[in-house]
Amino acid sequence: MIEVPVNGGLTGIVRVALDVPIHTLFDYMADEPVAPGQRVVVPLGRRQMIGVVMESVATSDLPHGRIKKVLRVLDDSEPLSAGLLELLKFCSDYYHYPIGPTVISALPTRLRSDKPLAVRRDIRYRLIRDEADSLPRRKSVARRIVEKLAAHPCSLAQIRALSATAGAQLKWLEQEGWVGQCEMSGELPAPPVQLVNAHSLTMEQQQAVDAVTQSSNFGCFLLHGITGSGKTEVYVHLMHCMLQPCPELGRMGGGQILLLVPEINLTPQLEGYFHSRFPDVPLVSLHSGLSENQRLDHWQQAQTGYARIVLGTRLSVFAELPRLSLIIVDEEHDSSFKQQDGLRYSARDVAVFRASQVGIPIVLGSATPSLESYHNAQIGRYRLLKLSGRAKADARLPEVSCININQSVMTEGVSEKLMREIVLRISRGEQSLLFINRRGYAPVLMCTECGWLSDCRNCAGKMVLHLADRKLRCHHCGLQISMPASCPSCGHAGLHPVGSGTQRVESLLRARFPDARILRVDRDSTRSKRSWQKMREQIHANEVDILVGTQMLAKGHDFPELTLVGVLGADSALYSADFRASEKLFAQLMQVAGRAGRADKAGCVLIQTAFPDHPLFRCLERHDFDEWATLLLAERRMAGFPPFVFQAMLRAEGKNENDVYAYLGKARAAAIELQREVEVFGVVPASLARRANHVRAQLLIQAGSRKILQQFLRDWRIDEIPAPRLHCSLDIDPLEF
Ligand code: ADP
Ligand code: ZN
Ligand code: ZN
Numbered sequence: 001m002i003e004v005p006v007n008g009g010l011t012g013i014v015r016v017a018l019d020v021p022i023h024t025l026f027d028y029m030a031d032e033p034v035a036p037g038q039r040v041v042v043p044l045g046r047r048q049m050i051g052v053v054m055e056s057v058a059t060s061d062l063p064h065g066r067i068k069k070v071l072r073v074l075d076d077s078e079p080l081s082a083g084l085l086e087l088l089k090f091c092s093d094y095y096h097y098p099i100g101p102t103v104i105s106a107l108p109t110r111l112r113s114d115k116p117l118a119v120r121r122d123i124r125y126r127l128i129r130d131e132a133d134s135l136p137r138r139k140s141v142a143r144r145i146v147e148k149l150a151a152h153p154c155s156l157a158q159i160r161a162l163s164a165t166a167g168a169q170l171k172w173l174e175q176e177g178w179v180g181q182c183e184m185s186g187e188l189p190a191p192p193v194q195l196v197n198a199h200s201l202t203m204e205q206q207q208a209v210d211a212v213t214q215s216s217n218f219g220c221f222l223l224h225g226i227t228g229s230g231k232t233e234v235y236v237h238l239m240h241c242m243l244q245p246c247p248e249l250g251r252m253g254g255g256q257i258l259l260l261v262p263e264i265n266l267t268p269q270l271e272g273y274f275h276s277r278f279p280d281v282p283l284v285s286l287h288s289g290l291s292e293n294q295r296l297d298h299w300q301q302a303q304t305g306y307a308r309i310v311l312g313t314r315l316s317v318f319a320e321l322p323r324l325s326l327i328i329v330d331e332e333h334d335s336s337f338k339q340q341d342g343l344r345y346s347a348r349d350v351a352v353f354r355a356s357q358v359g360i361p362i363v364l365g366s367a368t369p370s371l372e373s374y375h376n377a378q379i380g381r382y383r384l385l386k387l388s389g390r391a392k393a394d395a396r397l398p399e400v401s402c403i404n405i406n407q408s409v410m411t412e413g414v415s416e417k418l419m420r421e422i423v424l425r426i427s428r429g430e431q432s433l434l435f436i437n438r439r440g441y442a443p444v445l446m447c448t449e450c451g452w453l454s455d456c457r458n459c460a461g462k463m464v465l466h467l468a469d470r471k472l473r474c475h476h477c478g479l480q481i482s483m484p485a486s487c488p489s490c491g492h493a494g495l496h497p498v499g500s501g502t503q504r505v506e507s508l509l510r511a512r513f514p515d516a517r518i519l520r521v522d523r524d525s526t527r528s529k530r531s532w533q534k535m536r537e538q539i540h541a542n543e544v545d546i547l548v549g550t551q552m553l554a555k556g557h558d559f560p561e562l563t564l565v566g567v568l569g570a571d572s573a574l575y576s577a578d579f580r581a582s583e584k585l586f587a588q589l590m591q592v593a594g595r596a597g598r599a600d601k602a603g604c605v606l607i608q609t610a611f612p613d614h615p616l617f618r619c620l621e622r623h624d625f626d627e628w629a630t631l632l633l634a635e636r637r638m639a640g641f642p643p644f645v646f647q648a649m650l651r652a653e654g655k656n657e658n659d660v661y662a663y664l665g666k667a668r669a670a671a672i673e674l675q676r677e678v679e680v681f682g683v684v685p686a687s688l689a690r691r692a693n694h695v696r697a698q699l700l701i702q703a704g705s706r707k708i709l710q711q712f713l714r715d716w717r718i719d720e721i722p723a724p725r726l727h728c729s730l731d732i733d734p735l736e737f
Pocket of ligand 3: 457474479
């Protein structure tokens with residue numbers, strides 16, 4: 001088939017990506033000119049669908065008379081760029097996910113419908129009278145607006161960010177003739193970008209900045225530095241540099257920065273932070289918490305090149321960024337960068353591809369890099385940049401040690417030693433944090449008479465006891481029942497909660513320290529949007545003595561009064577079936593340890609464990625990530641696990657066990673028949689073998705190189721294996737087992 005390159009817009013046969021789970025594009029006839037990347041409305045069967053034109057071709061496999069017509073060309077949004085279309089094609093190929101859903105799901109929801117978009121007029125406000133001093137004294141917000149506009153014109157959103165009343169004050173300023181509107185195209189005059197409060201960098205920081213800015217082309221850098229070592233300061237300096245115009249590289253107006261962060265409700269905080277460092281630079285966020293209209297607006301601000309910094313969770317890796325000059329992935333090891341349904345992409349890996357596609361540097365930052373990235377740095381594929389100390393001269397590393405639970409007096413899972421340390425903190429007016437990665441009261445309820453356990457009737461898991469509202473809840477399928485008063489099996493009244501969750505630790509502490517102010521932070525206590533924000537303020541105001549919480553507390557917060565961290569229930573990860581569990585545990589503990597003693601107060605971390613001599617804890621006590629990573633990598637190499645092999649996981653789930661296993665059995669037979677250099681494992685139950693009454697099983701394929709694996713996957717043709725009544729998915733580079 002001959003392809004006709006299309007630049008401007010052609011009529012003729014166009015190939016369209018539609019949200020249909022088939023690995024193909026759909027051919028249509030366009031009567032009016034349409035460019036690749038443009039959204040169109042087309043008929044499919046009896047329906048009408050929104051699609052994106054991928055290319056224009058001279059001939060079609062369909063007989064001429066059967067090619068239907070494009071019904072409408074939606075021209076109220078700019079066409080997707082060739083670069084983005086290429087990126088999406090790459091993702092569809094690499095993740096073996098149909099091109100149509102890949103393209104459509106990358107769009108903001110508003111662009112997936114044909115509802116007319118409000119024509120985006122880039123209204124900015126500009127200053128007419130620059131005499132802030134002659135404003136009435138009491139008009140402090142108006143004064144701030146005038147001061148801001150004196151620097152350069154701003155959007156309504158930027159002005160609103162100043163204060164809750166800024167919108168009203170702006171109206172007043174407009175009426176009084178201080179401020180006028182002007183229309184802006186994407187190309188704003190680039191103001192010399194101002195960086196506020198820049199620290200003079202340490203030598204290591206400077207070396208890191210230099211290494212990245214001197215790379216005029218693609219390069220992947222792994223910035224490895226413990227919490228508090230000054231990674232954020234390195235990001236900020238790099239951003240400052242890459243925002244400036246760079247005529248040699250054709251960036252006359254200055255670059256755009258994509259900063260990817262994990263999905264942890266931190267974006268508003270981070271937005272405030274980066275805004276305070278770059279007050280003149282238009283910055284938008286992209287994450288799933290935005291309304292559809294906000295997301296479209298932010299997406300378009302990035303697309304026009306107006307937003308210069310895009311701060312986003314994994315989905316923002318597909319944002320249009322015409323002047324992209326640098327990508328930063330913060331906490332690159334975080335598993336939330338991997339999407340767990342639909343297009344199962346790793347935003348970190350896609351970001352690396354994108355940087356190479358555009359020819360720009362990318363920085364992956366972490367205190368505990370993923371073994372994949374660490375290995376890549378060791379073999380020279382990535383360049384390692386190391387920050388080995390804490391940036392502030394007076395900041396000390398926390399002291400980490402273990403409490404052997406087999407040799408300690410314990411009360412409901414908490415050792416007396418830890419209790420004594422808490423008492424000490426309370427007496428000093430300092431905060432303690434008890435970290436336990438399990439919410440609820442107890443993970444299971446048991447009958448002491450007959451051994452009955454609170455199994456979920458829909459899943460292979462246990463129902464968790466939530467004592468506050470006397471419920472048993474399944475965290476897998478959401479099933480919820482009242483807590484039985486007596487054993488459902490034998491009628492015995494002695495039901496016993498086994499193990500601990502956050503609620504149990506909380507109630508134990510309340511009984512022990514009735515006067516202490518105790519705050520529990522987990523998914524249950526922070527359901528509403530505002531509650532977590534409020535809790536954070538309480539912690540900062542030192543209105544809390546003891547915090548009990550899950551990993552929500554471990555990430556990215558700076559609690560200056562926190563000097564003690566106790567870790568409970570860590571051991572389960574040591575003998576988990578998931579080979580990544582100990583890698584995750586180490587990262588989590590390192591992160592939570594980083595919470596202790598950030599200010600000038602020394603911190604102390606006490607880990608309760610039955611295995612105080614385990615290398616994981618030994619390395620943690622010495623803050624030695626390198627030794628830990630070396631150990632794990634040696635283990636992975638011996639066992640033939642990633643990053644030394646490349647994996648794909650075929651999963652199937654359905655109501656009928658026979659269907660599930662028959663399908664995977666056929667897929668397995670087809671895989672073996674191909675006789676490739678891949679290892680085809682047996683069909684096994686998933687780690688949660690039944691969820692919401694669906695049987696779940698999986699088949700793992702492994703190869704020594706990406707290339708061999710990809711070639712195998714292309715030839716495997718699993719789409720041709722019938723999968724009646726099943727939900728199947730192929731996961732490339734899976735993280736969950
Ligand atoms: P990380 O992102 O690695 O956790 P940050 O960049 O947040 O570290 O830095 C930790 C603390 O050290 C912050 O309070 C920051 O202001 C400070 N800091 C960073 N770099 C320097 C520097 N070069 N000199 C002095 N203080 C610094
Ligand atoms: Zn019983
Ligand atoms: Zn369940």
